[in-house]
Amino acid sequence: MPEMFTVLPPAEALKVLFDHLPLEIREESIATAEALDRVLAGELTAPSSLPSFPRSTMDGYAVRAEDTFGATESLPAYLTLIGEVPMGHASALAVGPAQAAVVFTGGMIPPGADAVVMVERTQKLDAETIEVLRAVAPGENVIHVGEDIQEGEPLFAAGHILRPQDLGGLMALGITDVRVAARPHVAIVSTGDEVVPPEQEPGPGQVRDINTYTIAGLVARAGGVPEIKGIIKDDYSSLLSAARSALEAADALVISAGSSVSTRDLTSDVMNELGKPGVLVHGVAVRPGKPTILGVCNGKPTIGLPGNPVSAMVVAGLFLTPLLQRMQGLKNPPAQRRETARLAHNISSVPGREDYVQVRLVEREDQLWAEPVFGKSNLIYTMVKAEGMVCVPLDSNGLHQGEQVEVELF
Structure with a gap:
């Protein structure tokens, strides 16, 4: 028996x-480039600030904001060009009163400057002079040191699952290897x-x-x-x-x-x-x-x-x-993808057990409906033809046609 x-x-x-x-x-150490969807084994903090230098968010001119105060198209501010800041290099220029330097998107802001005037808001008079047609505020069009992340700031806790954007963030800080759960x-x-x-x-x-x-x-x-x-x-x-x-x-x-x-x-x-x-x-x-x-x-x-x-x-x-x-020590598992839909047919059950019924999702009359894919548990294509499952709770006698249900998507 x-x-x-x-x-x-x-x-x-x-x-x-x-x-x-x-x-x-x-635990094991792996290359960050290969760590997608892996779970961190320990906390990570920023080894440096990002960005590590002030950067321009626009093509334009690095200026002292106070030199542009009050500037309008009818009464522009006149600034003297002192040169151009090359991309990928430290600036050899320093912006003084009534001066401006050419900068490009992502380029370094030279010492002395605290704002960037968009090139569209200027007019070039000659090789050495520009007109500023609109005032800028201090910090405008500038990304400051540590504005993205500060040195020593926590990045991720142990148990965090690494996403594509997380890999980019780690690489930006030079973190090319990480400790993860095996x-x-x-x-x-x-x-x-x-x-x-x-x-x-x-x-x-x-x-x-x-x-x-x-x-x-x-x-x-x-x-x-x-x-x-x-x-x-x-x-x-x-x-x-x-x-x-x-x-x-x-x-x-x-x-x-x-x-x-x-x-x-x-x-x-x-x-x-x-x-x-x-x-x-x-x-x-x-x-x-x-x-x-x-x-x-x-x-x-x-x-x-x-x-x-x-x-x-x-x-x-x-x-x-x-x-x-x-x-793997995963602290916050990815949330189950769900859709709310109306049930197309009754689902019977008995109290004391959870029933899982496969459903397909269909659009009818601007509403999402869950149609049960009924079949015996030895029929794999009841799963293949379905897009998710509906759970009948432990204490329920079943679910009724037209009822709003949560569909756990595969």
């Missing part, structure tokens, strides 16, 4: 897993006597392996490194040997189990044999994905996924993604 499992709500199940998992973040390596073992590799033509009663590749994609998207360990038959000793070898060489283990109760028990037995404390959660109040198994074996997380592809993806999104974020 197979052992009956007691289900836990998803949030509670995740907490049980985290409570038994030591928080040890491995990517967790996740071993993925697929099981089932009926499962064959995708490149193989399935025989009668056989199916191609789907879960290995959907889970590998989710691992990579969450910042991990998927380690594909192949397909293991539904045999205890074979699965135990493969799982032990896979877990020893990785930071976490995912076993995609078969659909029957017997294979779920096989996964549970193997996980209990891999190390203490073993299985922590066997059953989660979620549909699809109820027979989920969560465990920790000698300090490493192990997850037993249902064999059906939709169930496996839903469960991986609920547990594997936040697990990998935690293993």
Whole structure:
């Protein structure tokens, strides 16, 4: 008689897993140019101010603002040109009273000047004299030293995920290497006597392996490194040997189990044999994905996924993604992309479990509608055809047609 499992709500199940998992973040140093989407291992502060010299934001003339006060088109200010500030070089000029120097966008403001007059607001009288047709205020059209960032100012906290603009900001300060959390390596073992590799033509009663590749994609998207360990038959000793070898060489283990109760028990037995404390959660109040198994074996997380592809993806999104974020020390995970839409059909449920239903989004009568893509959890194309999922809350009997719902986008 197979052992009956007691289900836990998803949030509670995740907490049980985290409570038994030591928080040890491995670090490594990598080139900033290769650090996109990596998680910082420590706080960064600015080693210098940016910009390090005052710069012009316009093509024009560097001036003392007070020399332009009161200037108008009918009563211009007359200034003497003393030369041009070359781009990429320090200025050899100094602007004195009633003087001006030619500057270009991004160029250095010469000593003595505190503003820039746009070239469009001037008129050249001769090679040595310009008319200023509008007054400028001190600091106008000038970027000051440290206006972007001050030396010693905090840049990013530990646990920050680096975005494209962050890489640019680091490079601007000469930070060409950063300490980041190492990517967790996740071993993925697929099981089932009926499962064959995708490149193989399935025989009668056989199916191609789907879960290995959907889970590998989710691992990579969450910042991990998927380690594909192949397909293991539904045999205890074979699965135990493969799982032990896979877990020893990785930071976490995912076993995609078969659909029957017997294979779920096989996964549970193997996980209990891999190390203490073993299985922590066997059953989660979620549909699809109820027979989920969560465990920790000698300090490493192990997850037993249902064999059906939709169930496996839903469960991986609920547990594997936040697990990998935690293993990298990510403080503020990227917000789930969501859309608000009206539900096109009723969705039934029962209190005590969370239901995840795939939906496609369509525009009708200037409104966004969520159309459920109904299908059994072993049909991968219910996910392929959908653009997101709607969650029916734990305490709900279902959702009604026309109701406003939040769609979690894939």
